[in-house]
Amino acid sequence: MISLTTLGCSGSYASPAGGACSGYLVRAGDANIWMDCGNGTFAALQRHINVADLDAVVITHTHPDHCVDVYGLHVFNKYAIGREGLAVLAPKGAREQLGALISGGWGDVFDWNTVADGDTTKVAQASLSFSRTDHPGETLAAEVATADKRLIYTADTGPKWSPEVFGAGADLLLSEATYLHNDVRAPIHLSARQAGELASNAGAKRLVLTHLWPTVDPVASAAEGSEAFGSVVSLAAPGATLHI
Numbered sequence: 001m002i003s004l005t006t007l008g009c010s011g012s013y014a015s016p017a018g019g020a021c022s023g024y025l026v027r028a029g030d031a032n033i034w035m036d037c038g039n040g041t042f043a044a045l046q047r048h049i050n051v052a053d054l055d056a057v058v059i060t061h062t063h064p065d066h067c068v069d070v071y072g073l074h075v076f077n078k079y080a081i082g083r084e085g086l087a088v089l090a091p092k093g094a095r096e097q098l099g100a101l102i103s104g105g106w107g108d109v110f111d112w113n114t115v116a117d118g119d120t121t122k123v124a125q126a127s128l129s130f131s132r133t134d135h136p137g138e139t140l141a142a143e144v145a146t147a148d149k150r151l152i153y154t155a156d157t158g159p160k161w162s163p164e165v166f167g168a169g170a171d172l173l174l175s176e177a178t179y180l181h182n183d184v185r186a187p188i189h190l191s192a193r194q195a196g197e198l199a200s201n202a203g204a205k206r207l208v209l210t211h212l213w214p215t216v217d218p219v220a221s222a223a224e225g226s227e228a229f230g231s232v233v234s235l236a237a238p239g240a241t242l243h244i
């Protein structure tokens, strides 16, 4: 069984309604994974799990809306609970790039692991796979799988990448859908229509849209995504947990 709790899902910057940026708590079998730690998500994380029970943190890319709460976790682990060696899985260079803000460096608080396109690894009983997306700066989509369930998270991507690379028929596809199709401001993100089309082509059983630009009408986004997907889509919502 896999559960997905949305800690924050605001696209690119925090929304005025208190919406944090990208971050999810994924429980897969016995693994507790914090998937992206965008601004505002550490506060939300603490409402859903004892932080000491985390098994790994995944940083899909180093754009701030996906990673800056790693600093809060660093302080918490170092000074609040004295924990060392928590696994962080991130693209090449993330440790150095993000470490520039840490006087004295990261120390032994985290066990930094570089992951890249095509890599697979295990976190407890969960299997993780990564795929380079269509987004500037090395950005990695992630699949989290147990023996019988598969969750795919697109991270940020433009339309030249497809979740099909992980294989068809994922139980749940968590896809970015930053824009409405008539107002795509930069091709480094998806519209809700594109997200629906990609999900349909990949045979996803269920589609959840996330990373909506804060001014996008969520009702319109869900309608556009549902039409393209061919079935009703869900919108990620802070605090909500889905079980697959």
Ligand SMILES: [Zn+2]
Residues within 6 Å of the ligand: 011, 012, 022, 063, 065, 066, 156, 211
């Ligand atoms: Zn983003």
